Amino acid sequence: MIVYEGNKRTFLDDVSNGLMVRKIEEMFDKLGIRKEQQAEMNSWKNSLPRMGNIISDNRIDDNVGIAVEFQIPFTSKRVDFMVAGKNDDSDNVVVIELKQWETCQATSRDNVVTAYTGGANRDVAHPSQQAYSYAKLIQNFNESIEEENIDMIPCAYLHNYEEKNRSQICHPKYDEIIKLAPVFLMEDGKDLKDFLVKYVSKPSNKKLFEIIDHGKLKPSKSLQSAVGSILNGNDEFELVDEQLVAYSTILKLVQNSINCDEKHTVIVKGGPGTGKSVIAINLLTKILNNGYSCCYVTKNSAPRAAFSQSLVKGKYSLSYLKGLFKGSGSFTETPNNTFDCIITDEAHRLNEKSGLFSNKGENQVKEIIKSSKISVFFIDEDQVVTTKDIGSVSEIKAWAKLLGSKVHQNESLELKSQFRCNGSDGYLAFLDDVLEIRQTANYNFFDLDYDIQIFDDPNEMKEALRKTNINNKSRMIAGYCYPWNSQKDKTQYDIFLENDFKAQWNFSTDGFAIDPNSFEQVGCIHSTQGLEFDYVGIIVGLDLRYENGHVITDRLKRAKSDASIKGLKNNEELGDRIIRNTYKTLLSRGQKGCFIYCEDKKLSLYLKNRLSKALELKDSLVN
Numbered sequence: 252m253i254v255y256e257g258n259k260r261t262f263l264d265d266v267s268n269g270l271m272v273r274k275i276e277e278m279f280d281k282l283g284i285r286k287e288q289q290a291e292m293n294s295w296k297n298s299l300p301r302m303g304n305i306i307s308d309n310r311i312d313d314n315v316g317i318a319v320e321f322q323i324p325f326t327s328k329r330v331d332f333m334v335a336g337k338n339d340d341s342d343n344v345v346v347i348e349l350k351q352w353e354t355c356q357a358t359s360r361d362n363v364v365t366a367y368t369g370g371a372n373r374d375v376a377h378p379s380q381q382a383y384s385y386a387k388l389i390q391n392f393n394e395s396i397e398e399e400n401i402d403m404i405p406c407a408y409l410h411n412y413e414e415k416n417r418s419q420i421c422h423p424k425y426d427e428i429i430k431l432a433p434v435f436l437m438e439d440g441k442d443l444k445d446f447l448v449k450y451v452s453k454p455s456n457k458k459l460f461e462i463i464d465h466g467k468l469k470p471s472k473s474l475q476s477a478v479g480s481i482l483n484g485n486d487e488f489e490l491v492d493e494q495l496v497a498y499s500t501i502l503k504l505v506q507n508s509i510n511c512d513e514k515h516t517v518i519v520k521g522g523p524g525t526g527k528s529v530i531a532i533n534l535l536t537k538i539l540n541n542g543y544s545c546c547y548v549t550k551n552s553a554p555r556a557a558f559s560q561s562l563v564k565g566k567y568s569l570s571y572l573k574g575l576f577k578g579s580g581s582f583t584e585t586p587n588n589t590f591d592c593i594i595t596d597e598a599h600r601l602n603e604k605s606g607l608f609s610n611k612g613e614n615q616v617k618e619i620i621k622s623s624k625i626s627v628f629f630i631d632e633d634q635v636v637t638t639k640d641i642g643s644v645s646e647i648k649a650w651a652k653l654l655g656s657k658v659h660q661n662e663s664l665e666l667k668s669q670f671r672c673n674g675s676d677g678y679l680a681f682l683d684d685v686l687e688i689r690q691t692a693n694y695n696f697f698d699l700d701y702d703i704q705i706f707d708d709p710n711e712m713k714e715a716l717r718k719t720n721i722n723n724k725s726r727m728i729a730g731y732c733y734p735w736n737s738q739k740d741k742t743q744y745d746i747f748l749e750n751d752f753k754a755q756w757n758f759s760t761d762g763f764a765i766d767p768n769s770f771e772q773v774g775c776i777h778s779t780q781g782l783e784f785d786y787v788g789i790i791v792g793l794d795l796r797y798e799n800g801h802v803i804t805d806r807l808k809r810a811k812s813d814a815s816i817k818g819l820k821n822n823e824e825l826g827d828r829i830i831r832n833t834y835k836t837l838l839s840r841g842q843k844g845c846f847i848y849c850e851d852k853k854l855s856l857y858l859k860n861r862l863s864k865a866l867e868l869k870d871s872l873v874n
Contacts, residue, residue: 254320336451378407395466514656521666580605583612601642637815702844732792
């Protein structure tokens with residue numbers, strides 16, 4: 252969505268009359284987009300007049316389009332500034348990343364610099380890389396851009412950047428990305444004007460911003476369907492901002508340390524949809540291509556199986572894939588430093604003991620660190636969903652120290668931006684507040700472009716979900732509150748709800764996410780954690796209810812076959828945390844939407860009221 256849109260003349264008028272900041276703020280409120288308050292306001296005040304000076308060039312027609320703050324579909328990322336027009340050859344949209352930096356420091360990592368931003372020196376993506384990745388994201392999501400032959404032209408403008416520091420931002424190691432997305436500094440105003448004149452001096456006959464903002468979106472990619480292409484060296488997912496920083500940081504560590512007689516442990520933190528698995532698979536590919544031994548590890552078999560099944564049809568043998576994608580209990584007898592690198596995804600799901608009967612090994616965290624020169628852990632402690640889950644930052648640090656492995660955990664290794672739930676950070680904050688995991692500022696409002704609906708009838712939810720299952724990317728998922736009768740007898744049903752709804756649990760945990768026949772079945776946390784879908788239909792069982800003004804949990808309503816809460820004894824707090832985390836995980840699996848049916852009618856009514864308040868608030872802001 253575009254926050255501010257006009258042409259060159261209206262933009263210059265708004266800038267000269269001091270109206271820009273107020274207009275942008277008003278539109279942020281109307282569209283329900285969160286902003287960074289004073290810092291962001293200051294950036295608009297400082298940067299937009301500078302852009303006004305640039306586009307005032309009389310070689311640029313007054314009717315060329317101007318857009319400020321465009322939120323890229325399915326992400327929480329926003330483009331600072333766009334100019335839309337044409338030259339003699341094509342229709343073009345110039346994507347401009349604006350920075351107020353005065354200096355920066357080059358680093359040894361690919362397309363990463365250190366700059367003073369957000370009140371501190373931070374490792375961030377090079378502005379040219381940022382502009383390029385944003386332009387590619389827009390192209391990758393919008394089918395109409397290709398159909399209409401529109402070219403996205405990225406660049407960066409650092410209007411406060413001092414000439415004496417040019418050698419850092421324009422260091423030769425950044426030559427490749429700067430060729431793709433030129434960077435313009437304080438004294439490069441004429442060059443930037445010439446750049447815009449080259450591509451957008453004339454108005455287009457097409458409504459370019461309407462095509463970008465409302466064009467036909469391409470089918471969303473899921474990692475489970477794209478992993479084969481990634482392993483073949485294709486860039487299926489554009490790594491952006493902190494994703495790129497984390498990736499480059501880890502890769503550089505591997506390159507520098509792999510031949511040294513020392514151990515390293517890297518901890519990457521990130522919530523649902525922040526790209527942990529995408530980074531992990533890209534790292535796996537790059538490290539393997541560099542000739543080092545590496546494997547991808549998860550406790551949960553579902554993502555491993557989904558990745559393997561999508562690959563076994565190609566050039567990869569089953570035995571090779573088993574060596575590439577391993578379970579977390581695979582290292583109980585592995586000699587020290589057998590692998591150059593072990594990448595562990597969903598590290599919060601690691602257990603102490605391994606094996607079917609939990610009778611092997613000592614501690615999976617210890618065994619992974621011991622078995623590799625460099626161990627990488629991707630973790631979200633808010634996704635702990637069983638009593639056996641012991642993966643935590645403190646656990647990893649403790650074993651790393653004991654085994655003499657240097658720990659790397661810092662801000663450069665934290666993922667914050669949302670690439671699921673239509674990019675709505677507010678939706679995840681909303682879930683935290685609704686589920687009473689933590690109180691958040693977004694307790695009444697989030698970006699309602701994310702399709703969330705509450706159903707009174709489970710049959711209606713299923714049929715609505717079926718209509719979204721165009722690309723085999725929609726699934727029903729439930730809390731583990733129902734016995735597994737069909738495990739031994741495939742003619743039996745497991746889930747019985749009102750209005751004669753009945754369904755079976757998924758027959759195969761391994762194939763649920765990609766088997767086209769599994770839509771009729773219902774998945775659980777174990778067959779869906781670590782995976783994503785276009786739409787999910789969530790059946791909330793009676794283990795989550797609304798009573799006396801609060802959302803409560805009840806572990807006694809879980810199925811007797813549910814091993815995730817076994818061994819609780821008197822630890823009711825852990826049981827409560829597991830149930831809330833489970834539903835948050837399930838409710839955040841959908842990229843485009845989430846449909847919900849609650850067995851507890853009071854909980855259903857509560858959720859409807861919360862959504863209604865959000866709609867009322869948005870309507871009041873828009874009107």
